[in-house]
Amino acid sequence: MIFSLFLPSFGVHQPGGWGEPRWVGYWRGIYTHKNSLGNTASFALLMFAIFSKYVVKSTVFRRVTLIAVGMCLFGAASSTGLIVALVMVATSIGFSLLLNARRGTRPLILGSAFFFIVLAVVAAIPTLSVVFELLGKEPNLTGRVPIWSTLLPWALERPLLGFGFSSFEQAMLPRYFALTGEKLVNAHSGYLETFISFGYLGLAILAAVLISFVRNVVYLLQRQSPYERLLLPFAVAIYVGVLCSNITESFFLAYSSIHGVIFAIAYILVAVSRSATTASVVQRASHTKSLQLAVPQQVPISARK
Template sequence: MNQHLSRNIELGITFCLSAFYLGINLPSPIPSALALVSFLIIPLLIIRQWKEFIYVATRDIPLILAVGAAVISVIWSTNPEETLAHSRALLFSTAFGIYLATRYTPKELMQLMVWLFGIYMLLSLITSLILPSYGTDINTEGLSWQGIAGHKNSLSAAMGMAAMLFLDLALYGYKYRPIFSLGAGISFLLIVLSKGRGGLGVFMALLPLLPLYKLAKQEYRLRTFFGIFAFVIGLVIILSTLVNLEFIIVELLGKDVELTGRIPLWNYLIQRGLEKSWLGYGYGAFWTNPKEVLQVALNVPWMSSIADGVTKAHAHSAYIDLFLQLGWVGVSLVALSFVTILFRVVLLLGLTRQIEYFWMLQLLLFMAMGNIANNSGEFLAYRSLYWVLYVSTACSTAIHLKRILKTGNKLVNLQYENTTYQH
């Protein structure tokens, strides 16, 4: 098999795996079967460059510690069988993220995501229009679109990420600006039609950050750049949330001041979490424990539907879910990982002024804000493209920053090499 064909096949497999982790609504047991297939394919992708993979995997220690905490939580888990199963899936999704960092430069990965989110957007639009029984759903808010995502919030989150990606390229790219502008418009339309207000809120909060890339491209001393950038990011986020809190919750999000009853749920779950505050109940253990699920249903009336044991339950806040699973230790490790990656991304953005690092910054903020009152972009998620991209961002920024500081070549990360990560 010639090298060009082999590379195209590998790229196609990578694309399909990325689509699987982004989430496609398929009838049971197809998702489980695809998960098993991914467990076979990912090692095959890795084995071709296992030395580089190991090197890249060991570049971000906080990330290793966070994932390691989830895996070893089987020791104290209240549901060890589920923790073991969830941990296995987490290891594979994390490995796929490391593979992406090993195999592709940030620029190449961004191009791959443009194709992925673009096709995902078009398929969601088409299915919602042509196959409404599959692509739409009727709930308490009326008709909402869910596309191929299977749920309005999943579609809203995916299209929020897609809209930011397309806007970046429409405003700051050099080619196909009208096409990217159209993509951003369709993505925003799907956010609105999905009625997934959490995704809409995060997208609106990220919009004021778009002009910051112009700031990043200016000739500033790095220290000045850091100061201005940190100040502007903080100011924009604070003003976008606190000053307009009532508008965001009541008018834009259409929720009551208790976020449709989530605050009573959070109060109860936090109290449960404090009973095992240091290490938590174990990765994936709390919501798979029938006793805990029943107690939630009894104490929070609007969650009564989860008592059947079939309806998937979660805290409606990824941070609280993380606290329940891994306690303060897990929360601290994830926070350390996030802050470390955020620092590297901003530093690389200041050094290289490349659009892919600005997109990485948006990804990190998307996950940080989307996890507050939703589970969009959940940290340590065992089947999520956002976690895969988070891992890829962690590893690639660690590698590229080291190479730039070592060589002094600020564009070295844009040059694809098969031996990029050799010692």
């Protein structure tokens, strides 16, 4: 925010600066692009709006930082960052409410909510073009849909193992530049870029990691886990945010990506919590069995005779 307000030659897109000319005047802060600022601010909004009260004692500091984060989010005018921020905040609040339900019903409620959300998204797809026009946005997601339709047939030339890690610049960029005259930094989709780099094998590994995260969360929902009211809403909100942000941006394989780091932290949190919960369950079961063995069994009178 300081760079954007007081050092605009660095913190705001300039006509001769790096990046697309159409972003002139938008905030980018210390980042090279407004979308980087918007996506980083989305995670900061989640942490300072919902979870900072558990860590930061100063109410003034929390509120000032939250205002600064909000200014960066709106100054960057990153639609992806704003949508992801709202989705993560809503997810964390909804998951906190879910924890008030009985443990046996939690997975059912979570599965039903996911089903209705998917149904609502599918039903809303026909009206998205109208919504984009009202917001002043392009229906093709700021040119991303044409990029995907161009890159996907090329990616299908090596569908099993892909072109290799960090191969976008060598395998895709020259062909796309020769066709359109536009230089791309990435595929603008983490899922598509994973497919380009590692093919179906990469997508299968990515799906296995994402499904493993869900399994850990469901396991914790069914059992008494430590710090669940803080850990689970935070980790699940991060998970949903990473899933959403990678639809329109390439973060899974990006260098120095805050998304990759924060998703790794969320995964470690739920994995360690599951291990601790499992150890606690085993310990309680062992303790109960020891007590049962220690209590002398009553022999029936008929058996004594």
